[in-house]
Amino acid sequence: MSDQFDLIVIGGGPGGYVAAIRAAQLGLKTAVVERDKLGGICLNWGCIPTKALLRTAEIYHLMERAGEFGLKADNISFDIAKVVDRSRKVAGRLSGGVAGLMKKNKITVIEGFARLEKGAPAPKVFVKGKDGKETGYAAKHVILATGARARTVPQAGLEPDGKQVWTYREAMVPDTMPKSILVIGSGAIGIEFASFYRTLGAEVTVVEMMDRVMPVEDAEISAFAEKRFKKQGMKIMTGAQVEKLDKGATSVKVHVKSGGEAEVIEVERVILAIGIAANVENMGLEALGLKLEKGHVVNDGYGRTNVPGLYAIGDIAGPPWLAHKASHEGVVCVEKLAGQKDVHPFDKSNIPGCTYCNPQVASVGLTEASAKDAGHDVKVGRFQFVGNGKAIALGEDQGLVKTVFDAKTGELLGAHMVGAEVTELIQGYVIGRQLETTEAELMHTIFPHPTLSEMMHESVLDAYGRMLHM
Missing domain, CATH: 3.50.50.60 (FAD/NAD(P)-binding domain)
Known part of the structure; x- marks a missing residue:
């Protein structure tokens, strides 16, 4: 075998590279295996470049509405090649930034495709480089963070061809x-x-x-x-x-x-x-006896699989398929395997979901229907963007903030939003759930004026019959 490591992470996406950084911070000799570009799908072909495209669309939409704001913008047009080029440059900049983080934290980056074989205390890792040569590596722990790819329809004629x-x-x-x-x-x-x-x-x-x-x-x-x-x-x-x-x-x-x-x-x-399909093929996982369910690796909340020394995080470990889920899951996994105290098992219920369409959509926790299905007696609050001064000033008066509480305990069960900038606002409710905040604390919290965040306060007040501005 070649180098010996405390931890080898297979996959350099948001789950893998964050796990590697946390491991390095804790003093573990760490390596990351990546077959393509650091940053994974998120930075290179997902979260970041799509947001660059959507930002262009947002500005274009505002330019078309210039007259509403007392401005003039004639003959509005765009150059799709330049739109795409900006998106790709944004992705490239961030991928290079991840490489810098690896160097800063003294993490070894191994380029190539990894496969695993049985070993102790963890599976052995063999990496085939671009030259076709395979090199073996050993570690005390191995994390699978290989992500996922677009799922295709198993039906003749519906296969993607890259053209039409x-x-x-x-x-x-x-x-x-x-x-x-x-x-x-x-x-x-x-x-x-x-x-x-x-x-x-x-x-x-x-x-x-x-x-x-x-x-x-x-x-x-x-x-x-x-x-x-x-x-x-x-x-x-x-x-x-x-x-x-x-x-x-x-x-x-x-x-x-x-x-x-x-x-x-x-x-x-x-x-x-x-949807997506987890990248679990051609790595020798079957020979290891790794437990899969619906194409995803099963873990125990700390990233541990049924194979000693082998862990799985991120998209490969099942939904929700979100970069921030993968990153947090990676930190929990590493802190647990490194022997840190008071590490809590990964909890999916407080993971926010964000969709950056127009209008934006964001949520955390239970929907009204799922809360009722779970046996909760609920109180529901709502506030429309049309009643918020900042939203009207922005020209974005179409939206809704909805909160769901347990009627008996006041627990914030879920929060759901649609409208301008809700992907930024949702974190307030995420923190509230993480701190196990009740309606009382939220109602007594002072929200700044004029802001969109005031609607979050009003939605809470509405659930208890105390809404002020509608």
Whole structure:
């Protein structure tokens, strides 16, 4: 074997590189194996470059509304090549920043694809580099943080081809601006791309198998968002399924079945956004006897798997498939294996979810329906953006803040938002849940004026019949 490490992390995404940094801080000799670029999908092909694209769309939308603010902006246009170039440069800058963090923390970066073999106290790691040569490494602990990729439809004719049928990768780097797009799936990825392309002028159709868009969100928030999407000109088809695609020279005919009726929609491009699949193949995991469920590695809340010395974090360890989930899970895992005291098992209930469409959507905790299903007697508060001075001044008076409390204890069970900047606001409720705050503390908290955050206060007050400004 080559070098000996305390910890080898396989995968340099938000889960892997953060776990490696925390391990180095705790004095562990650490290595990260990465087959592509540091930062993983999030920094290179996900969270960050998509937000750069959506920022462009947001500015473009504001320029189109210039007259509302007493401004003039004539002949508004965009250069899609420059839009994409900016997005790629943002991603490249952050990926380089991760490399700097590895160097700063004296973490060894090993380039190549890793596979595992049985060993003790942890599986042995063999890395095949770009030259085709394989080198073996040993460690006391090994963390799997290999992430996931776009899930494809196991149906003939629906496979992505990179030309007319896209995954998120192709959707992020269009060489020309399509005039029409059909998005299959209305989760965060699908709705963000639908929002981006619609704002820049494409005719957009969204097909969702469930009975509403963004089905993981609170039903009331989902319904509010859907109305806004439709007002922007999106065609939304819920309870619908794509049965087949007929690809032509320059377009795709999409056969959609909805409510027992068939319809053919012709578009220039199709985007598949139906979830992700964990990267668990070709690493020797089967030979190790690693336990998987629904294609994801099973862990115990501290990242530990059923294989001694082997841990799993991030997307490979199951939903929610979020970068911040992976990072926090990595810290918990490393602190536990390093012997730190008072390390709490990873708790998914306080993970916020954010979707950066227009309008933005953000949430944490239980929806109203899931809270009732769990047996809670609930009190629900709501506050509309139209009653908030800052929202009106911003020209963003369409939105909703909703809070769900346990009627007996005052526990904040969940918070759900749709509207401008809610992806920034949601953290206030996340902290409240982490600190096990009740309605009393929230009602007595002073929120600054004029801010959008005042709506968070008003929503809490409304749940107890004390709303002030509507």
